[in-house]
Amino acid sequence: xxxxxxxxxxxxxxxxxxxxxxxxxxxxxxxxxxxxxxxxxxxxxxxxxxxxxxxxxxxxxxxxxxxxxxxxxxxxxxxxxxxxxxxxxxxxxxxxxxxxxxxxxxxxxxxxxxxxxxxxxxxxxxxxxxxxxxxxxxxxxxxxxxxxxxxxxxxxxxxxxxxxxxxxxxxxxxxxxxxxxxxxxxxxxxxxxxxxxxxxxxxxxxxxxxxxxxxxxxxxxxxxxxxxxxxxxxxxxxxxxxxxxxxxxxxxxxxxxxxxxxxxxxxxxxxxxxxxxxxxxxxxxxxxxxxxxxxxxxxxxxxxxxxxxxxxxxxxxxxxxxx
Amino acid sequence: xxxxxxxxxxxxxxxxxxxxxxxxxxxxxxxxxxxxxxxxxxxxxxxxxxxxxxxxxxxxxxxxxxxxxxxxxxxxxxxxxxxxxxxxxxxxxxxxxxxxxxxxxxxxxxxxxxxxxxxxxxxxxxxxxxxxxxxxxxxxxxxxxxxxxxxxxxxxxxxxxxxxxxxxxxxxxxxxxxxxxxxxxxxxxxxxxxxxxxxxxxxxxxxxxxxxxxxxxxxxxxxxxxxxxxxxxxxxxxxxxxxxxxxxxxxxxxxxxxxxxxxxxxxxxxxxxxxxxxxxxxxxxxxxxxxxxxxxxxxxxxxxxxxxxxxxxxxxxxxxxxxxxxxxxxxxxxxxxxxxx
Numbered sequence: 001x002x003x004x005x006x007x008x009x010x011x012x013x014x015x016x017x018x019x020x021x022x023x024x025x026x027x028x029x030x031x032x033x034x035x036x037x038x039x040x041x042x043x044x045x046x047x048x049x050x051x052x053x054x055x056x057x058x059x060x061x062x063x064x065x066x067x068x069x070x071x072x073x074x075x076x077x078x079x080x081x082x083x084x085x086x087x088x089x090x091x092x093x094x095x096x097x098x099x100x101x102x103x104x105x106x107x108x109x110x111x112x113x114x115x116x117x118x119x120x121x122x123x124x125x126x127x128x129x130x131x132x133x134x135x136x137x138x139x140x141x142x143x144x145x146x147x148x149x150x151x152x153x154x155x156x157x158x159x160x161x162x163x164x165x166x167x168x169x170x171x172x173x174x175x176x177x178x179x180x181x182x183x184x185x186x187x188x189x190x191x192x193x194x195x196x197x198x199x200x201x202x203x204x205x206x207x208x209x210x211x212x213x214x215x216x217x218x219x220x221x222x223x224x225x226x227x228x229x230x231x232x233x234x235x236x237x238x239x240x241x242x243x244x245x246x247x248x249x250x251x252x253x254x255x256x257x258x259x260x261x262x263x264x265x266x267x268x269x270x271x272x273x274x275x276x277x278x279x280x281x282x283x284x285x286x287x288x289x290x291x292x293x294x295x296x297x298x299x300x301x302x303x304x305x306x307x308x309x310x311x312x313x314x315x316x317x318x319x320x321x322x323x
Numbered sequence: 324x325x326x327x328x329x330x331x332x333x334x335x336x337x338x339x340x341x342x343x344x345x346x347x348x349x350x351x352x353x354x355x356x357x358x359x360x361x362x363x364x365x366x367x368x369x370x371x372x373x374x375x376x377x378x379x380x381x382x383x384x385x386x387x388x389x390x391x392x393x394x395x396x397x398x399x400x401x402x403x404x405x406x407x408x409x410x411x412x413x414x415x416x417x418x419x420x421x422x423x424x425x426x427x428x429x430x431x432x433x434x435x436x437x438x439x440x441x442x443x444x445x446x447x448x449x450x451x452x453x454x455x456x457x458x459x460x461x462x463x464x465x466x467x468x469x470x471x472x473x474x475x476x477x478x479x480x481x482x483x484x485x486x487x488x489x490x491x492x493x494x495x496x497x498x499x500x501x502x503x504x505x506x507x508x509x510x511x512x513x514x515x516x517x518x519x520x521x522x523x524x525x526x527x528x529x530x531x532x533x534x535x536x537x538x539x540x541x542x543x544x545x546x547x548x549x550x551x552x553x554x555x556x557x558x559x560x561x562x563x564x565x566x567x568x569x570x571x572x573x574x575x576x577x578x579x580x581x582x583x584x585x586x587x588x589x590x591x592x593x594x595x596x597x598x599x600x601x602x603x604x605x606x607x608x609x610x611x612x613x614x615x616x617x618x619x620x621x622x623x624x625x626x627x628x629x630x631x632x633x634x635x636x637x638x639x640x641x642x643x644x645x646x647x648x649x650x651x652x653x654x655x656x657x658x659x660x661x662x663x664x
Contacts, residue, residue, distance in 0.1 A: 220423040226379055227418075228438045228489065229411035238437070239426050317428055318473040 008310075012303045019299040021065065023292050028061040034286035038082045055082055068292060078296065079289035081282075088293035091278060096297065098168055099274035102266065103259040105190055106197030107252070114202040118209025123236070125214065133206055140203025149196045149269035156192060164189050166271040193270045197263070201255065209248060216244035246317055253309030254302070261298020324395050326497050326529040327376070327414075328352040332389035334368075334375045343600045345371040347553045348389075353546070355496065358523065358530040360544030360561065362537060362576070366597045368553035369533045373499050377416060378406040394496070412442045415490030419502035421482035425474035431458075431485050432470035435492055442493050457488040461518060480511035484518065491522060498523075501533045516542055537580055541565060546635075549573050552598045552608030555627060559636040569630050569638035569647060571613045574654055582658065607639065615642055615650065 035052035036043070043051070052058050056067060071077050078088035121130035157165035169180040169189050180189070216222065217240055225239045264276035271277075275294050282290035313320060334346040346368040353359040363369045374380050376391050378398065391398040393413060398406070410416070418424045426434060435454035436447060443450070451470070458466035461484040474482055483503060490498055500519070504512040520543060523530055532543055540547055540561060547564045549557040549572065557564065557573050568574055575593035595612035598604055604611050610620040619641050630636035631644055640647065 220418060220420060221426040223379065224418065224424045224486070224489070225426070225437075227377060227410055227416040229407045229409075229441045230437070231407060234441075238429075242428055243426070318430075319427055319475045 004310075008303075008307060012300075015299055015303060016296065019295055020068070020292055023295045024061060024065045024068075024288075027286075027288050027291070030286075032286040034082050034288060037285050064288075068289070072296075078293040081290050082287045083282075083285045083290075088289050091290065092275065092293055092297050095273060095275045095278050096260075097171070098272050099260055099263060099267070099276065101171065101186065101190060102193050102197065102263055102272060102274060103256060105187075106194045106201070106259075106263075107256060109194045109198040110201040110205060111252075113198055114205035114209055117202075118206045119213055119236075119241070121206070122210045122213035122217065130210075133210075137203045137207050140199045141207075143199070145196055145200050145265040146269055148199050149192070149266055152192045152196060153269065163192050166269070168270075168272045168274075190272075193263075193266050193272060196266050196269070205248070208251065209244070212244040212247055213240060216240045219243070242316065246313070249312055249316065250309055253305040253312075257302035257305035258298070260301040260305075261294065325352040325392075326355045326357075326394060327531070328390075328392040329372070329376065330390040330392070332372065332375060332391065333387070334371050334380060335386050336380075336384055337386070338384075338601075341601055344603065345553055345600055346375065349550070349553075349555050351548050351555065351558065353497075353529045353531060355529055356523070356527045357545045358532055358543050360540035360547040361531060361533045361550060362535065362540055362547060363550035364535055364597050366600065367550040368600075369550050370501055371553075372550070373416075373501060373531060373533060377410055377414060377499070378403075379410075408442070411438055411490075411495070412493045413495055414497045414499060415493070415495035416499045417483070417486045417490045417501065417503050420506045421479055421486050422506065424486055425482060427474055430471050430473055431477070435470070435485075435489055438489050438492050453492060454488075457492045458485070460491075460522070461485070461488045463488075479507055480514065483507060483511075483515055487515070487518065487522070491526070494526065495528060497529045497531065499531045499533070502535070503532075504539060505534070505536070512539075519543065537565075537576060549576070552603055553600055554608065554639070555637075556609070557636075557638040558627075559630070559638075560634060563632065563634065563636050567630075567632060567651065569636065569651075570609075570640040571615055571642075571650075572609045573638075574651060575612075578654060578658060607641070615646075617641060 033048075035048050035055060035057050038055065039048045039051040049058075056064055059067075068079060071079050078092070080087055081091070117129075117133050117136075121127070121133045124130055153165050156163045167189055169182070169185040171181075171183055171186040173181045222235060222239050225235050230238070261275065263274065264280060266272070267274045267276035268280060275297065279291060279294045281287070282294070329352065330350050332346060332349045333344070336343045336345060349368070349372055351359065361369045361372070371380065375385075375387055376398070380387065387399060389399065393409060398409065425431070429437075432451060432454050435457065436450040439445065439450035439453050440447065445453075455466050455470050458470060463469055463481060463484055469477075474485070477485065483506075487503075498519075503519070504515050507515060516539065519530065522528075530543070532539060534540060544561045547557075547559060547561050548555050549564075551572050557568065557570050559569075564573065565577070568577055572593070575591070578591040579593065581590060593612055598608045598611070604621075606622045607613070607616075607620045607625055610616040613620065623641070625639040625641050627637045627639050630638060642650075
């Protein structure tokens with residue numbers, strides 16, 4: 001187990017460098033002038049040069065990268081935004097709960113829809129239920145989240161007035177200057193983003209779960225269970241489900257890790273102040289420290305979720321349990 | 324009364340490409356304590372026959388007709404509940420591949436206990452005691468510890484022992500073994516066969532041994548049926564089948580066996596491929612591969628007729644009696660070589 005964790009840690013360090021170096025390289029390649037953007041519209045060339053020097057943008061890119069690494073390792077800091085000089089750490093700490101609310105809430109929504117539908121369509125392939133589910137899947141996979149989000153917001157928020165059109169409220173009360181707060185308001189404002197997420201992911205997961213359950217049902221040990229005289233119900237609950245959910249755990253872990261890096265479209269549509277929203281702003285202002293900070297955060301999220309998946313797998317599947 | 328009697332059993336699968344007649348008009352019976360060997364190549368319908376007997380073919384995909392009498396009770400068409408009672412309690416079943424036939428995420432003990440708890444009204448503790456007891460009977464060392472291990476912690480031969488234990492834990496009257504030794508190495512095969520024989524002697528059960536290995540049949544079976552293209556093409560007592568097989572397909576099977584007393588040289592093989600069950604050949608299904616085929620074989624399916632040797636030896640072939648005797652004697656001499664001369 002220790003050996004496994006050490007190997008994992010080396011992988012994590014490697015991934016960290018790979019992701020951040022690539023971010024810096026891309027930033028270096030794209031023709032943006034962050035100093036000009038940061039200096040503002042009425043800045044003179046002298047102002048821009050001063051800003052450029054202040055932000056260390058006049059240094060070669062590898063020195064900027066080393067400066068970033070030194071800041072992170074030596075001071076535990078992701079640096080400060082080019083644009084408003086705010087700490088990247090603080091910004092991520094403020095944004096991450098919003099994205100996490102969206103992603104985890106959405107995951108509960110999409111799983112509680114796709115698991116029963118996936119299993120039912122696997123048990124009765126080609127039935128009315130199965131075909132209906134497949135139409136839903138097709139729509140969910142084909143439709144763009146921006147379109148789904150806008151339609152939902154228009155119909156339920158604007159036309160019917162059942163939900164807010166956009167916006168976010170904190171789960172915990174006590175934030176200064178907050179217009180709304182508390183769990184109820186929080187869920188009320190997130191319901192449409194969750195549904196947007198659900199339609200998007202449930203489509204993929206229904207398909208995935210259906211395929212896995214069908215595959216597991218043709219396994220030899222399922223036939224063995226039937227030959228023992230087990231009822232269909234017992235065959236499903238005791239033999240098929242756990243085995244067919246194993247691959248789902250892997251994919252769920254990856255999806256959660258990835259989505260935590262910023263659900264860009266959904267956050268933009270519903271104006272949720274999360275990481276996806278932040279990275280779009282940072283991109284528009286060529287705010288390298290902010291972009292790198294969010295990349296580091298999502299890399300760490302992916303690594304952590306993969307670790308969680310591996311540990312969960314050990315519980316679910318005795319074959320890979322470290323003994 | 325026979326332990327199991329199958330009459331005129333047919334199973335066809337509806338597929339997107341058409342109807343596949345996997346089994347057509349198969350009849351046989353087996354008495355308590357006896358072993359029936361069922362021989363045939365892949366796709367001959369032998370496995371489907373027994374999945375049908377067990378009610379394990381999906382009624383949404385398959386049409387079944389005929390009669391399956393279990394100790395006189397008709398099984399075809401009875402409800403799912405009665406079939407579940409039969410499975411695992413009256414009929415135990417073991418399968419070809421022990422590596423994939425056990426659930427990988429449950430312990431051996433759990434899977435054995437499940438078999439007990441489905442059919443007996445006992446506590447889990449009692450079920451566990453029975454599980455350990457049966458593991459000892461199938462000669463698994465340190466059974467009381469190994470009961471908590473997972474399938475991947477066992478070797479192939481040990482897993483097949485666990486499968487046998489699971490099939491026998493409720494003391495069935497009939498054991499259906501579908502190629503139980505095919506996936507095992509030769510020494511393990513011999514051990515498993517010896518174990519099955521011992522357990523049969525102790526429990527007086529009937530064994531249906533489905534196999535493509537004539538060596539297994541010679542070792543274990545009292546009677547044999549040979550299947551080809553979903554039909555029974557020859558049935559006999561095991562000694563009769565090996566001494567005087569009556570039809571060209573069986574000749575081919577026997578000729579393709581390596582023999583200790585042979586003079587060496589290449590083994591004979593049956594030319595061609597097993598028949599497609601979607602578009603089976605007209606007449607006798609074996610005629611495209613048969614070196615003795617006549618024009619009649621292409622149009623007319625031979626009846627399952629009684630051999631002149633009698634004793635329930637039946638076969639399907641249009642060849643005349645003298646002709647068959649002459650061909651087999653020639654083949655037999657060639658097989659045994661100098662020994663016969």
